[in-house]
Amino acid sequence: MASVNSLSATIQQRVADALGADPLLRRSDRADFQANGVLGLGKRNKANPRELAAEVVAALPADDGLIADIEVSGPGFLNITVADSAITRTLAARAADDRLGVPAKADPGITVIDYAQPNVAKEMHVGHLRSSVIGDALVKILEFEGETVIRRHHIGDWGTQFGMLIQYLVEHPHELDHDSAGGAGDEEAGEASMSRLNRLYKDSRALFDADDDFKTRSRNRVVDLQAGEPETLAMWQRFVDESKIYFNSVYDKLDIAIRDEDVVGESGYNDMLVETCTLLEKSGVAVRSNGALCVFFDDIKGKDGEPVPLIVQKADGGFGYAATDLSAIRNRTADLRANTLLYVVDFRQALHFKMVFETAKRAGWLTDEVKALHIPFGALLGKDGKPYKTRSGESFRLVDLLDEAVERAGAVIEDKSGGLLTPEEIADRAKEVGIGAIKYADLSTSLGRDYVFDLDRMVSLNGDTSVYLQYAYARTQSILRKSGDAKPVAHPELPLAPAERALGLLLDEFAETLASVSETYEPHKLASYLYALASTFTTFYDQCPVVKPEPAPDVKENRLLLCDLTARTLRQGMALLGIRTPERL
Numbered sequence: 001m002a003s004v005n006s007l008s009a010t011i012q013q014r015v016a017d018a019l020g021a022d023p024l025l026r027r028s029d030r031a032d033f034q035a036n037g038v039l040g041l042g043k044r045n046k047a048n049p050r051e052l053a054a055e056v057v058a059a060l061p062a063d064d065g066l067i068a069d070i071e072v073s074g075p076g077f078l079n080i081t082v083a084d085s086a087i088t089r090t091l092a093a094r095a096a097d098d099r100l101g102v103p104a105k106a107d108p109g110i111t112v113i114d115y116a117q118p119n120v121a122k123e124m125h126v127g128h129l130r131s132s133v134i135g136d137a138l139v140k141i142l143e144f145e146g147e148t149v150i151r152r153h154h155i156g157d158w159g160t161q162f163g164m165l166i167q168y169l170v171e172h173p174h175e176l177d178h179d180s181a182g183g184a185g186d187e188e189a190g191e192a193s194m195s196r197l198n199r200l201y202k203d204s205r206a207l208f209d210a211d212d213d214f215k216t217r218s219r220n221r222v223v224d225l226q227a228g229e230p231e232t233l234a235m236w237q238r239f240v241d242e243s244k245i246y247f248n249s250v251y252d253k254l255d256i257a258i259r260d261e262d263v264v265g266e267s268g269y270n271d272m273l274v275e276t277c278t279l280l281e282k283s284g285v286a287v288r289s290n291g292a293l294c295v296f297f298d299d300i301k302g303k304d305g306e307p308v309p310l311i312v313q314k315a316d317g318g319f320g321y322a323a324t325d326l327s328a329i330r331n332r333t334a335d336l337r338a339n340t341l342l343y344v345v346d347f348r349q350a351l352h353f354k355m356v357f358e359t360a361k362r363a364g365w366l367t368d369e370v371k372a373l374h375i376p377f378g379a380l381l382g383k384d385g386k387p388y389k390t391r392s393g394e395s396f397r398l399v400d401l402l403d404e405a406v407e408r409a410g411a412v413i414e415d416k417s418g419g420l421l422t423p424e425e426i427a428d429r430a431k432e433v434g435i436g437a438i439k440y441a442d443l444s445t446s447l448g449r450d451y452v453f454d455l456d457r458m459v460s461l462n463g464d465t466s467v468y469l470q471y472a473y474a475r476t477q478s479i480l481r482k483s484g485d486a487k488p489v490a491h492p493e494l495p496l497a498p499a500e501r502a503l504g505l506l507l508d509e510f511a512e513t514l515a516s517v518s519e520t521y522e523p524h525k526l527a528s529y530l531y532a533l534a535s536t537f538t539t540f541y542d543q544c545p546v547v548k549p550e551p552a553p554d555v556k557e558n559r560l561l562l563c564d565l566t567a568r569t570l571r572q573g574m575a576l577l578g579i580r581t582p583e584r585l
Contacts, residue, residue, distance in 0.1 A: 004101030018059035031079035049076025085492040092490035104146035115344035119156035125395035157265035163222030168204035190249020269327035291315030347376035378450035409434035440466030444527035472534035476567035489557035
């Protein structure tokens, strides 16, 4: 089906045609919409704004079924009220479309999103949460909008620590052997993998610190790894494979899909590092300074006033993160042919990415047609306003955080269910509600802000929480189940109650909300919209009976249309945020 023009877009065009300029249309408390552009145009043309506004009103088509009332107020504002019939007709068109009237991009591009960056042989902690959740939501939203999205999980799978780990495994070959107990589920297998990796890391680190000969052998092993020595690579691959078992178990718990083909870690660009440095040095973008290959910037200086360079290659010949990130840009633009690169990484890396992107621009790998953007996000805080830590000061294990959220959600659901749900149903809902609560708390926060991790608030049925949204959706399903033989049918001839109008106008904003999110990469705008939708539906539910007391048949059908479209919009919007919508709560 062709995309459905929103009421605001249609009115914007009508008034623009009559005004000959942008009407600056916005939602208003005085009417449905207010056009403020007349005032500015009047001032520019030295005309009386009120007289110009009256001319615009006179030039608008009469009795077209779109505008019920338009008045001139103040110095020349236009207050516009939409006809009830226009609201209902537009909603009917949205309801008839599988995409709810959201158009697919006419000229989609290719976007690479770098997110969810765990480290091999290390446990995932709360610091990995935001990148994973935000990145997954952006992938879903951009794909729904029609963009071709390539996921990249830039895992930490390279570097000097692997020399220590591999050498220890060579000398203790049975340390990574799997436990003999079979039949373990994904979660148990993941925990077992991380247990083995933790044990191996601690033992190898203890030997590395205590035995100088082992330390030397470990450093030599790093050279073997970088050179691609077969036995060393095979050992390294065992670490990667073992870690993936663990990663998959955590992401399965978080309800985020991580595909093997999307995992391209630091090692994936190893063969490009020398060439990247050569290209930068030959072009003059990078220069040697004290033996290191550096890129300098006029506007980036340290506290002493001296330039702070981006070090691409160290004086000892080793490569740092900059060389890997620049090689990744080359791969993503030249080989994957992406025109947008998004990096969902915390705000502390802002300076690094600023220097990397500027270097890539100087080298010609980023252009006006190919852009790279850092999508920074704030920190996860405890109730004390400090970074979320355990009592011992360590970062919380991500799995512990997720388990606690599910446990809290289960307690709330059991308390509110009144015995209507079985223990199995409570367990299933607890996962959907608990994980949804964590994701929504993250995604409803604007990216640059820190937020307080408060599970009691997150799983509350009141306030701006995912549970509130899920409960609103479950209520729509309850209404639809109890509606008997009545079906959702549009009746444009019926007048709308204030709560019906408010809900209808908000439902009409879904496509525009998604367009804004995909343009600015700010998922919190979608979360805010969905919360407003759930709140407006709650008011509608309280003021406009659908089942009891039963209204007239045509009124009931029209209200069922509003319920059904609300349900579909909530379900689709929450799915784009990676949050499930239980049919019953």
